Amino acid sequence: xxxxxxxxxxxxxxxxxxxxxxxxxxxxxxxxxxxxxxxxxxxxxxxxxxxxxxxxxxxxxxxxxxxxxxxxxxxxxxxxxxxxxxxxxxxxxxxxxxxxxxxxxxxxxxxxxxxxxxxxxxxxxxxxxxxxxxxxxxxxxxxxxxxxxxxxxxxxxxxxxxxxxxxxxxxxxxxxxxxxxxxxxxxxxxxxxxxxxxxxxxxxxxxxxxxxxxxxxxxxxxxxxxxxxxxxxxxxxxxxxxxxxxxxxxxxxxxxxxxxxxxxxxxxxxxxxxxxxxxxxxxxxxxxxxxxxxxxxxxxxxxxxxxxxxxxxxxxxxxxxxxxxxxxxxxxxxxxxxxxxxxxxxxxxxxxxxxxxxxxxxxxxxxxxxxxxxxxxxxxxxxxxxxxxxxxxxxxxxxxxxxxxxxxxxxxxxxxxxxxxxxxxxxxxxxxxxxxxxxxxxxxxxxxxxxxxxxxxxxxxxxxxxxxxxxxxxxxxxxxxxxxxxxxxxxxxxxxxxxxxxxxxxxxxxxxxxxxxxxxxxxxxxxxxxxxxxxxxxxxxxxxxxxxxxxxxxxxxxxxxxxxxxxxxxxxxxxxxxxxxxxxxxxxxxxxxxxxxxxxxxxxxxxxxxxxxxxxxxxxxxxxxxxxxxxxxxxxxxxxxxxxxxxxxxxxxxxxxxxxxxxxxxxxxxxxxxxxxxxxxxxxxxxxxxxxxxxxxxxxxxxxxxxxxxxx
Numbered sequence: 001x002x003x004x005x006x007x008x009x010x011x012x013x014x015x016x017x018x019x020x021x022x023x024x025x026x027x028x029x030x031x032x033x034x035x036x037x038x039x040x041x042x043x044x045x046x047x048x049x050x051x052x053x054x055x056x057x058x059x060x061x062x063x064x065x066x067x068x069x070x071x072x073x074x075x076x077x078x079x080x081x082x083x084x085x086x087x088x089x090x091x092x093x094x095x096x097x098x099x100x101x102x103x104x105x106x107x108x109x110x111x112x113x114x115x116x117x118x119x120x121x122x123x124x125x126x127x128x129x130x131x132x133x134x135x136x137x138x139x140x141x142x143x144x145x146x147x148x149x150x151x152x153x154x155x156x157x158x159x160x161x162x163x164x165x166x167x168x169x170x171x172x173x174x175x176x177x178x179x180x181x182x183x184x185x186x187x188x189x190x191x192x193x194x195x196x197x198x199x200x201x202x203x204x205x206x207x208x209x210x211x212x213x214x215x216x217x218x219x220x221x222x223x224x225x226x227x228x229x230x231x232x233x234x235x236x237x238x239x240x241x242x243x244x245x246x247x248x249x250x251x252x253x254x255x256x257x258x259x260x261x262x263x264x265x266x267x268x269x270x271x272x273x274x275x276x277x278x279x280x281x282x283x284x285x286x287x288x289x290x291x292x293x294x295x296x297x298x299x300x301x302x303x304x305x306x307x308x309x310x311x312x313x314x315x316x317x318x319x320x321x322x323x324x325x326x327x328x329x330x331x332x333x334x335x336x337x338x339x340x341x342x343x344x345x346x347x348x349x350x351x352x353x354x355x356x357x358x359x360x361x362x363x364x365x366x367x368x369x370x371x372x373x374x375x376x377x378x379x380x381x382x383x384x385x386x387x388x389x390x391x392x393x394x395x396x397x398x399x400x401x402x403x404x405x406x407x408x409x410x411x412x413x414x415x416x417x418x419x420x421x422x423x424x425x426x427x428x429x430x431x432x433x434x435x436x437x438x439x440x441x442x443x444x445x446x447x448x449x450x451x452x453x454x455x456x457x458x459x460x461x462x463x464x465x466x467x468x469x470x471x472x473x474x475x476x477x478x479x480x481x482x483x484x485x486x487x488x489x490x491x492x493x494x495x496x497x498x499x500x501x502x503x504x505x506x507x508x509x510x511x512x513x514x515x516x517x518x519x520x521x522x523x524x525x526x527x528x529x530x531x532x533x534x535x536x537x538x539x540x541x542x543x544x545x546x547x548x549x550x551x552x553x554x555x556x557x558x559x560x561x562x563x564x565x566x567x568x569x570x571x572x573x574x575x576x577x578x579x580x581x582x583x584x585x586x587x588x589x590x591x592x593x594x595x596x597x598x599x600x601x602x603x604x605x606x607x608x609x610x611x612x613x614x615x616x617x618x619x620x621x622x623x624x625x626x627x628x629x630x631x632x633x634x635x636x637x638x639x640x641x642x643x644x645x646x647x648x649x650x651x652x653x654x655x656x657x658x659x660x661x662x663x664x665x666x667x668x669x670x671x672x673x674x675x676x677x678x679x680x681x682x683x684x685x686x687x688x689x690x691x692x693x694x695x696x697x698x699x700x701x702x703x704x705x706x707x708x709x710x711x712x
Contacts, residue, residue, distance in 0.1 A: 081171070081204035083228035083254025083277065086354055090168070090226070095202040097146030097171030098123040105150070107710070109133065116141045116161075125150050126175060128710045129530065132159025136180050136192035136214060143167050149174040151394070152374045152426075152450065155530075157558060158578070160192070160213065165199035165222070174374045176209040177217075178531070179558045179578065183613070183647070186238060191215050197224040205229045209373045209454070211236045216266065220253065221245040225274075228254045233373040233454040235261040236291070244271025249302045252353070256280050259368040261454050265294040267315075272301040277350045279308040280359050282368045285315045287336075292316065295340070299325035304347040306330075309361040312337050319343065333361050369431065373454065376428065394423065394448070400430035410438045410449065410461060419443040426450055429498065431458035437465070442489040442524065442546065449486075451498030456533050461486055462501040467539075468514025469504070477514060480539055484521035489546065494528040495520075502536040506587035518542045522572065527554040528709050535562040537584060543572035548601055555700075555709040566597035569629060571637075573605045575703050576612055583616030583623050583651050591619035591651070596626035597660065598639040606640030606669065608703050614679065615649035625656040628668040633661070640669035642690070642698050652679030655686040673698070 080086065081095035088094060101121030106112045107128045115122045121144035128150075132139070135158040141147070147161070148154070148171070155176045163170055172195060180192035192214035195205060199222045210217040210232060217234050220227055220243045234240050240263040243253060252275040260267050261284045270276045278297060285293040295317040299305040302324055309331040312318040317339035321327040326345030334341060350356065359367060376396050397413045398405035405428075407413040413427045424446045431453035438461060440447050451459030463485040465478045481487075486500050504517035516539040520529075523544040534541045540563035545552030554574040561568060562582040568574075585591050595614060600606035607626075614625070625648075628639035643656075656672070656679075657665040672680075673690040683689035690698060 079171075079173075081202075081206070081228045082356065083230065083256065083354060084226050084252040084275070085202055085204045085228035085254065087226055087252070090201050092168050092202045092226070095169055095171065095204045095226070095228070097121075097169060097204070098144055099146065101144065106130070109139075112147075113139055116145060116147065118142060121145065123148065126154035126156070128153055129155040129157055131157045132180075135159065136182075138162035138193065138196055140164065141167060141170055141172075144169050146171040146173065147175065148172075149176070149374055151376045152176075152428075154374070156194075160194040160196065162193075163195070163197040163200035163203060163224075167197075167200040168202045170200070170202070171204045171206070172208065173204070173206045174208065176211075176374060178209070178211045178213070180213045182214045193217070193219050195219070196221070197227070198222045200224045200227075202226045203228075205232060207231045207373060207375055209233045211455075213237060215239060216242050217263075218242075218268075219245075220251070223248050223250050225251045225253070227252075228256075229258060230254070231257045231368075231372050233259045233261070234263060235259075235454050236263075238264045238291075240264075240266045241268035242266045242271075243268055243273055243276070244300065246272055248272065249274050251275075253277070254350075254354075254356075256356075257359075257364075257368060257372065258282075259372040259454055260284065260296075262286070262289055262291045263293065264291055266298070267293070267296045269295075269298040269300060270303045270305060273299075273303040273305070275348055275350075275353070276303055276305040277308075278305065279310060279356070280361075280364050280367075281310040282313070282364055283310070283315050283318065284313045284365075287314060295320050299327045301325060303327075304345075306347045306350055307332060307343075309358045309364065311335070311361060311364045313365075317341075321345075331358070331361050369453075373452075376426070395425045397425065397427045398430070399427060399434075401432040401434065402430075405430060409436050410434055411436055414438060414440055414444065414447065417444045417447055421446060424448060428452050429459050429461075433460045433462060435462055437463050437485055437487070439487045440490045440493055442491075445491045445493070445524075447490060447492075448494040448496070449498065450494075450496050453497070456497050456531055457499055459498040460501060461498065462503055464502060464504045465517065466502075466504040466509065466512065466514055467516040468509075468512045480514075480516040480518060481521055481523075481542060481544070483516060483539075484518040484542065486520045488520070488522045488527065489524055491524045492526045493522070493524060494530065495532050496528075496530040497532070499533040499535065501533075502540065504537070506537055510587065522554055523552065525550075525552050526707055526709075527552075529554070529556045529559055531558050533560045533562065535560070536567065537563055537587065538565040538567065539563070539569060540567035541569070543568065543570040543574045543607075545571055551604075553704055553707055555704065557709075564593035566594050566627075566629070568595060568607065569597035569599070571599040571601060571604075571606075571631070573600075573703060574607050575700050576607070576609045577700060578610075579612045581609070581612060581614045583614070583618045583649075585618055591622035593622070594624045594627050594658070596641045597629040598626065598641050599629040599631040599634075599637055600640045600669075602636055602638040604638075605703050607642070608698065608700070609641070609643045609646055610700065611645050613647045613649075613677075614643075614652060615647075616651055618651045620650040620678075621653050623651045624653055624658045625672075626665075626670055627658045627660040628663050628665050628670075629660055630663045635663075638668055642669075642671050642673070643675060644673035644690070644695065644698065646675050647677040648675050648679030650678040654681055657686075671698075 085095040098121040103123040177194040299321040314336040328347040329343040465483040502517040502519040519536040521542040552572040598606040626641040
């Protein structure tokens with residue numbers, strides 16, 4: 001399936017992706033993932049009390065008040081680094097992070113900053129998604145900290161971390177840090193990194209998923225040294241991992257077991273690095289994708305690099321060195337690569353600094369595809385995240401087509417969820433294309449379906465039924481709602497890091513009566529879609545409710561929804577935030593269609609599209625933002641779509657709303673507020689804008705009411 005994004009290399013025209021539109025809805029952003037999550041356990045309160053007691057004693061000139069000894073951190077938080085981060089130097093004996101401090105659990109930006117910047121050591125467990133406000137902010141991290149995700153639920157969205165001069169003994173582990181991208185592929189204006197280090201030392205960056213930032217995924221700068229970067233997934237980015245920004249040749253780094261995929265440059269780029277040891281990494285550039293590698297590993301300036309047992313697949317210029325650099329290669333494998341592949345000079349023997357064991361090169365791709373990135377075993381039932389909240393650890397079911405999981409199909413895993421389950425069940429689906437229909441029935445709430453690949457394109461749930469397609473048993477046609485590839489009828493459902501597709505071929509079935517073909521149908525309350533692609537043509541995403549009188553709230557974030565006719569429709573109350581609505585040409589090549597078709601009941605809220613982008617490879621002026629769907633001719637409905645603080649491409653019509661089936665859009669609720677881009681326009685009778693007073697009540701907080709979305 002195709003994910004539209006900014007494209008690499010100037011030889012191809014890029015499509016603007018502006019997920020990270022400046023966060024103008026400050027209050028809504030904080031409340032969506034902010035202070036409402038501030039539920040701390042006794043461990044955190046005790047830690048805070050200790051900080052305050054010490055601070056008070058210091059002000060009074062007295063010795064710090066004694067506190068109870070810190071509880072022993074769980075095994076996963078007591079892990080220490082290998083590689084150069086394990087070397088005793090600069091007064092630091094290896095890298096062990098906040099092991100000697102208290103373990104606290106955070107769910108808000110304020111609490112994450114509070115403990116990350118504290119002078120005391122802490123193990124900080126990130127339990128859920130934290131959206132950074134303003135977008136691009138880098139949270140300053142003090143010395144002696146471990147920041148670790150609880151299972152796979154720890155996400156930092158729209159920002160990252162900064163380790164300044166002298167900061168040391170820091171572990172960043174098991175997190176997903178993503179989506180600060182500002183729509184400019186070679187972005188020179190926004191320095192929004194996942195992890196930036198300026199003059200830090202003894203840092204371990206391990207088992208993270210870093211992707212889609214405005215600048216670097218990792219920047220190791222200004223003599224940062226004794227760093228190990230291991231078992232991470234790095235993807236969907238231009239400037240991936242830069243090392244240098246100094247004339248001094250003092251930095252020592254180990255980079256091992258990392259999976260670089262869909263990255264253009266700095267993979268990594270090492271400038272004036274005294275000792276750069278790279279081994280057992282996988283660099284992968286898939287053919288036919290929108291990102292093309294410029295180069296792979298690069299030894300610049302006076303760098304001395306040892307590169308061992310790594311795999312390069314389809315990478316342009318896989319290994320590059322300056323004439324002043326030394327680069328020794330051993331045991332690497334190159335498949336489908338082109339351009340420069342260089343070595344020369346005398347480097348160093350890594351074993352004079354630390355012990356290590358090389359994995360066989362042939363095993364590297366499988367090892368990293370299954371083992372890189374956040375691990376569900378970190379932060380399980382024995383961890384502080386569970387102890388501090390009292391919540392049960394989620395049950396994990398695994399799905400893999402090759403039989404390596406517990407189930408070979410997603411529906412079989414759903415079938416195994418007990419009816420009336422009272423705690424979260426996470427179905428982790430290995431990369432692959434799963435051609436099947438999936439139904440989550442109403443008696444199976446709290447189900448998460450999660451792709452485990454490095455990209456949301458890796459795990460695809462797909463089927464090709466349309467409304468007019470005859471069912472195999474001859475009992476009639478599927479109908480629009482029955483055509484869904486994935487149907488969700490259970491409350492508290494979540495999906496992340498996967499693609500849900502309906503690939504019904506309209507051109508091949510042009511005579512069929514009923515081309516509506518749903519990829520995903522939701523008919524329940526408190527649905528979260530985070531980091532997914534939902535793709536089809538007509539009627540792609542049906543956001544419905546269990547019944548007209550029943551509520552159904554949906555929160556879609558950092559996702560792509562792709563289609564051409566009414567491709568977001570239904571009667572649910574839905575927020576589409578920081579996402580991309582991608583317009584497709586129709587089966588006959590024409591550029592004409594409708595983004596939304598709400599069928600909102602009177603007195604309820606419909607669709608809110610905020611901080612998002614509407615674009616696509618279509619002709620200018622062909623698409624309406626929406627039209628009123630009075631399902632079944634029901635005149636009591638009051639359809640609503642509000643599009644605000646979003647970027648509209650030239651594909652949007654100057655008069656963006658239109659009538660449907662004899663019902664006038666002007667009799668319903670359609671409006672804009674503070675949109676930008678060539679498809680935006682000033683207020684006039686055929687293009688209503690909200691007033692500031694009206695806009696104050698049309699935001700995420702008011703839309704979702706007493707529900708604060710979170711991922712589990």
